[in-house]
Amino acid sequence: MIANVSTAFAPDVVVLNTTVLEILPQLLTNVRESTAKLTSPSRQVPIIATKNVQSAALLGGASVIIHQALGLESLKMQFS
Secondary structure (H helix, E strand, C coil): CHHHHHHHHCCCCEEECCHHHHHCCHHHHHHHHHHHHHCCHHHCCCEEECCCHHHHHHHHHHHHHHHHHCCCCCCCCCCC
């Protein structure tokens, strides 16, 4: 599924948000290796896991609400 999403939508990065990766960090390496086998080298994107799984959805939702309240939907967020 990750390979299909990265091929279809061409994201800059794929972020996984699951407690399983917190418990089994080796699983992320396995996901990266499996995805690399299914995608061409020119289509491979970085796959990372969120650091704070417990509040990631809450923070993302708050960000969406704040952007809508301030009329900033058209702005693209950039992370450094």
